[in-house]
Amino acid sequence: MSPSRAVLITGVNSSGGLSSGTGRATALRLHRAGHPVYATGRDLEGLEDLAAEGITTLRVDVTDEASMAAAVKRVTEDHGAVGVLVNNAAYSLNGTIGETPVEQVRRQFETNFFGLARMTQLVLPGMREQRSGRIVMMSSIFGLFATPGRGYYQATKHALEAISDSLRLEVAPWDIKVAVIEPSPILGSFVPTTVGDLGLSASSSDSDLYADFWQRFVDWHGAYREVEHPTGRGRTSVRSGQVAKVVERAITDRKPRIRYRVGIPVRLLGPQRAIFGDRAWEVFVKRFFPQP
Template identity: 85%
Template sequence: MTGSRAVLITGVNSSGGLSSGTGRATALRLHRAGWPVYATGRDLRGLKDLADEGITTLQVDVTDEESMVAAVERITEDHGAVGVLVNNAAYSLNGTIGETPMEQVRRQFETNFFGLSRMTQLVLPGMREQRSGRIIMMSSIFGLFATPGRGYYQATKHALEAISDSLRLEVKPWDIKVSIIEPSPILGSFVPTTVGDLGLATDSDLYADFWERFVVWHGAYREVDKPKGRGRTAVRSGKVAETIEKAITDPNPRIRYRLGLPTHLLKPQRAIFGDRAWEVFVTKFFPQP
């Protein structure tokens, strides 16, 4: 790619934090491949090992305008512009649609959607000036359909899919390329071990049994050396990082990169099933109230 090669990655949090580990894996992979990487997160203490390896770390909270502006200005001073933006920052809000407080819903959208939207706006002037750039949007298999218990999180990923398609056409005249990463469930990503881990804001017992089943179901995706059952269809953060590298190095990157068998099967399966049969499949495969 022409112009700046500086890579800005959001949501590179410490192990066990809000991010799924893809940010860290991507930062390490690109740094070792010779890219100037700026790994950002809310708490720099959790990024010390990356700094020790030579990666530049910056404190950025995607809900804080000042920190985002400062990061873009720093990279612009160092390299003329942000060359690659990896919009990775996100967390998964657990809760039913009717019971989740709107304050938490707004916080979810501030991080997962408005934050990445604003960061994208901040890097675009520099990319337009150099007439090149790559923007990577971290979506999910749950940006393609929805299940009970995570509807608001899934809504942010659906929204990400929509603005990515609009943005791609809007920035095409400046040779700025936008790719969406759609991984199947990632091992160790947002995986609760107890109901208490879910961070539910209500004491209502309306869905108590459902949340117990919800935790058990997600157990298949905990980080293990040899996953069994559904866990075998999950992907690892290293594979996601490898795909991101492809998206920023390919002269003609894909619009969507689908990782894992479930994501590849989803679109044709849903088209063949139709809405009613698809919903039956969702109720059979995923925990239900």
């Protein structure tokens, strides 16, 4: 029997954020290419348009193991195993390292890191049994470096990069392949309009200590807010459809790359950091990104 081609995608939500845009675009692209797609998210009502397209939608919260296990069970019953897992669920926590309440930090890691780690564990037995599988990890340009104001989110992406490298070697004997997607900034994703949109905790001193910084933070991200006619830095951003196209390559290439870097910024900044060295790189970060 041929290995399963069924694709399970996490974080396909109805609106807002990286997970909704890329997850939705990926689900549609792979479905139209003939893959059996299971689009999952916390809000099934927000996925009704995907269901109308013929895509199977399931409620999955990656902080709820029962919902994850149920989704894997459903795909396994339908196709024998999950053939492809796209670990896409994520959100961006804004806040400084010293002032963000630790309970918010834990929630960030539960979604962006522990959730994808557990989902990966749940699909591996089926992939090993069929001796085939693809696991796609959705990272970010900020899996390569960090900036002020979003350090905990960036830490989850650094962690994702690390476990992907370990996992790739661990599952190679079963012909399970692991690829990391590193998009440049995505137009319309995680883009605040006002300081109030940042979700800063009222119980922290962030808004008092860093009031000017947070306003600069919002203003700086304005370049990525205009989706139709981006200007300035926004012109170097990528769109969700571009990322979805690369995800399709990662699951169909006979020998997938270890990392797929999407867009000009992520292709340039990695090598630049190695060339610059730590001190010069930090000068660049201070000049390019908003600072306290």
